[in-house]
Amino acid sequence: MGGFFRSLRERLSHRRTRYGLNTVMALFLFLAIVVVVEALAIRHNIRVDLTEGRRHSLSDQSIKLLKSLKEEVNAVAFYRTDEPGKAAAQDLLDQYDHFSAKFRYEFVDPDRRPGLARRYGITTYRTVVLEGGGKEQKVQGAEEEKLTNALVKLLRQERRIMYFLTGHGEADLESTEREGLSQVKQALTELDYEIKPLLLLREKEVPKDAAVVIIPGPQTDLLPSELQALEAYVKRGGKLLVLVDPFTQPGLTDLLKKYGLHLGQNVIVDRLSRAFGGDYLLPVVTQYEQHPITKNFNLASFFPLAQTVDAVETPGASVQVLGQTSSDSWAETDKAAFDRGEVSFDQEKDRKGPVPVGAVATIEVTSNVQGPTSKVPTEEKAVNGEPSTVNAKKGGIVAYGTSAFIKNTYLNLSGNRDLFLNSLSWLAEEEELIAIRPRQAKFTPLVLTASQARLALWGTVFFPPLAIIGIGVAVAVRRRRSS
Amino acid sequence: MGTLAVFKKEMRLYFASPVAFVVFIIFLIISGYFFYSLLLYFSLISMQASMNPAFATGLNVTDGILRPLFANMSVILLFMMPLLTMRLFAEERKQGTLELLLTYPLRDGEVLLGKFLAATALVALLLFATGIYPLLLALWSEPEVYPILTGYLGLLLLGMTFISLGLLFSSLTENQIVAAALAFGALLLFWIIGWAATLAEGDWALLFRHLSLPEHLSSFTRGVLETKDMLYYLGLTGFFLFATLKSLEVRRWKG
Numbered sequence: 097m098g099g100f101f102r103s104l105r106e107r108l109s110h111r112r113t114r115y116g117l118n119t120v121m122a123l124f125l126f127l128a129i130v131v132v133v134e135a136l137a138i139r140h141n142i143r144v145d146l147t148e149g150r151r152h153s154l155s156d157q158s159i160k161l162l163k164s165l166k167e168e169v170n171a172v173a174f175y176r177t178d179e180p181g182k183a184a185a186q187d188l189l190d191q192y193d194h195f196s197a198k199f200r201y202e203f204v205d206p207d208r209r210p211g212l213a214r215r216y217g218i219t220t221y222r223t224v225v226l227e228g229g230g231k232e233q234k235v236q237g238a239e240e241e242k243l244t245n246a247l248v249k250l251l252r253q254e255r256r257i258m259y260f261l262t263g264h265g266e267a268d269l270e271s272t273e274r275e276g277l278s279q280v281k282q283a284l285t286e287l288d289y290e291i292k293p294l295l296l297l298r299e300k301e302v303p304k305d306a307a308v309v310i311i312p313g314p315q316t317d318l319l320p321s322e323l324q325a326l327e328a329y330v331k332r333g334g335k336l337l338v339l340v341d342p343f344t345q346p347g348l349t350d351l352l353k354k355y356g357l358h359l360g361q362n363v364i365v366d367r368l369s370r371a372f373g374g375d376y377l378l379p380v381v382t383q384y385e386q387h388p389i390t391k392n393f394n395l396a397s398f399f400p401l402a403q404t405v406d407a408v409e410t411p412g413a414s415v416q417v418l419g420q421t422s423s424d425s426w427a428e429t430d431k432a433a434f435d436r437g438e439v440s441f442d443q444e445k446d447r448k449g450p451v452p453v454g455a456v457a458t459i460e461v462t463s464n465v466q467g468p469t470s471k472v473p474t475e476e477k478a479v480n481g482e483p484s485t486v487n488a489k490k491g492g493i494v495a496y497g498t499s500a501f502i503k504n505t506y507l508n509l510s511g512n513r514d515l516f517l518n519s520l521s522w523l524a525e526e527e528e529l530i531a532i533r534p535r536q537a538k539f540t541p542l543v544l545t546a547s548q549a550r551l552a553l554w555g556t557v558f559f560p561p562l563a564i565i566g567i568g569v570a571v572a573v574r575r576r577r578s579s
Numbered sequence: 580m581g582t583l584a585v586f587k588k589e590m591r592l593y594f595a596s597p598v599a600f601v602v603f604i605i606f607l608i609i610s611g612y613f614f615y616s617l618l619l620y621f622s623l624i625s626m627q628a629s630m631n632p633a634f635a636t637g638l639n640v641t642d643g644i645l646r647p648l649f650a651n652m653s654v655i656l657l658f659m660m661p662l663l664t665m666r667l668f669a670e671e672r673k674q675g676t677l678e679l680l681l682t683y684p685l686r687d688g689e690v691l692l693g694k695f696l697a698a699t700a701l702v703a704l705l706l707f708a709t710g711i712y713p714l715l716l717a718l719w720s721e722p723e724v725y726p727i728l729t730g731y732l733g734l735l736l737l738g739m740t741f742i743s744l745g746l747l748f749s750s751l752t753e754n755q756i757v758a759a760a761l762a763f764g765a766l767l768l769f770w771i772i773g774w775a776a777t778l779a780e781g782d783w784a785l786l787f788r789h790l791s792l793p794e795h796l797s798s799f800t801r802g803v804l805e806t807k808d809m810l811y812y813l814g815l816t817g818f819f820l821f822a823t824l825k826s827l828e829v830r831r832w833k834g
Binding site for chain 1: 608611716806829
């Protein structure tokens with residue numbers, strides 16, 4: 097033992113060993129400094145976006161939201177390793193990460209980790225799940241608008257309440273039958289909305305906490321007091337989703353007419369729907385008008401037993417049609433014939449397609465109405481993500497000419513569910529809350545002419561290397577001469 | 580003063596030897612080819628976009644041509660840089676001139692810095708020679724100036740990292756081929772470590788991604804300057820240079 101220590105001490109005292117140790121120590125020290133500096137740099141990163149229109153930066157709305165994050169939010173992005181768009185998604189999530197220490201993300205390949213994918217209920221690639229506060233929000237495709245909206249929903253403290261009108265033979269929210277609305281209920285619960293029935297016969301007015309009132313196809317007419325309550329609600333900035341079946345509801349028809357939404361009292365017959373394996377009375381809509389509800393919407397939707405809904409310019413409301421049936425359809429006005437089950441296009445009486453099946457009205461809040469929230473200035477507030485004040489601005493009605501398209505039988509057919517949910521979230525102002533203009537690079541296409549292509553080939557592939565060869569030869573020649 | 584003298588000598592040597600010329604020619608041919616094919620592809624897409632307006636969003640020459648071009652150029656640099664640095668110390672060791680150089684009234688640091696700056700200047704020249712690509716684009720379209728500049732800055736910083744690592748390995752051996760092979764291997768390792776990030780999870784994935792060399796270039800090519808990415812390259816460069824300095828020192832007392 098003693099001998100070992102002696103030799104060790106000798107070795108340590110040896111000049112070379114000491115130098116060697118010093119060197120290793122110095123290297124470690126330097127490395128440690130580099131690591132510390134880099135770690136600090138990551139935490140206090142300064143980021144300058146020098147692109148035109150700062151297109152690689154988040155919008156102010158998103159940044160504000162991220163900086164106000166108080167609870168941990170974890171994002172799991174399900175992308176295949178070589179998924180197109182993964183790099184862009186990573187760029188984007190990196191920025192969310194950059195602006196908040198509370199935001200974390202990871203990429204998971206759902207094929208490699210099917211267990212995890214199943215736990216989150218992932219059915220498609222490019223799904224991002226946001227988790228936080230014990231809640232979850234799923235987003236298809238990483239885009240800033242979607243992600244930030246999902247984040248808002250995730251952080252929303254109070255749940256928004258959707259009231260479903262009852263008392264007139266409307267479809268039942270609990271029923272799992274074909275005619276029931278249990279699928280609707282489930283979809284809304286997944287989006288973290290609260291659902292309550294609204295018996296207006298008993299109430300004097302629409303509850304203050306209503307985000308949207310949904311009228312799912314009443315079979316008997318509403319009482320005048322109910323119609324008044326609904327009208328007062330809309331006038332103070334309330335939102336209605338009205339689904340009215342053909343040949344019913346004169347009362348609602350009049351109410352909607354005041355705001356420029358004209359129900360047709362007819363049935364749309366569509367020959368095209370046969371092609372989709374449906375009935376003549378299952379008109380299909382494949383063309384949508386430009387509106388936030390139908391933005392980027394490219395799925396067909398089906399409206400069984402529907403009547404037309406027209407948008408007619410009316411003072412105090414701006415109206416717009418949402419979708420049209422094909423030109424192979426018409427609106428049948430002969431109720432007797434329809435009841436007999438024999439419909440045919442009558443040039444005289446019937447209206448030729450395309451005919452509109454849904455329309456939307458935005459209603460100015462009249463100043464003499466003393467609503468509880470009508471005086472709040474809203475523009476700046478909206479940025480902070482406070483939904484309650486935004487509602488005050490304008491009333492809104494979305495009307496569809498059928499209630500059947502959201503019933504259990506049809507809700508999950510093609511685009512029906514998305515159209516319904518889009519309508520609701522637009523009404524609930526969740527879309528407008530943070531409408532983020534996608535920042536796109538300036539459109540600078542470049543189509544080469546043949547001579548330009550030739551110039552490019554010569555100028556880049558051949559000329560620069562040849563120039564270098566020329567310089568090299570010149571250098572060599574000069575050297576030979578001088579030597 | 581010493582640094583400048585070494586710098587001048589190295590630059591003279593670069594232009595006297597065929598290595599630098601060959602590296603330049605190869606680099607320019609390959610990156611020219613990349614540019615040309617990216618340009619043709621972009622032209623094709625533009626043509627399709629003009630026929631189908633649904634395609635037309637987000638078609639931008641800066642993002643569509645220059646960004647991938649910079650990424651490709653970084654790969655060529657990865658292959659070429661060890662060839663420019665392998666000689667710097669290895670040759671002098673072999674010929675015994677390193678001892679001579681180090682006994683000059685020059686400090687090791689000055690010698691090192693001179694050689695480092697000479698190689699860096701060469702990379703800058705190399706990148707400068709590719710300036711014809713954005714110029715051609717500016718002739719026909721509207722590329723953005725700042726993303727181009729940040730892209731080149733990123734490539735230069737990346738090149739400096741390559742050089743510092745190459746210098747380290749050149750100082751460790753007297754065989755140029757060995758120096759180049761080692762440098763290339765080490766660089767490649769730093770390059771592909773990011774691939775492991777796709778397999779790893781959680782913090783490991785973050786670490787691997789952070790260590791990965793190309794990972795930090797993407798912000799530059801996007802037109803975004805981030806201090807963390809700049810400091811990553813500068814930190815690595817500084818560390819490798821410091822290690823080279825130590826290796827020269829060891830050489831001296833090992834004597």
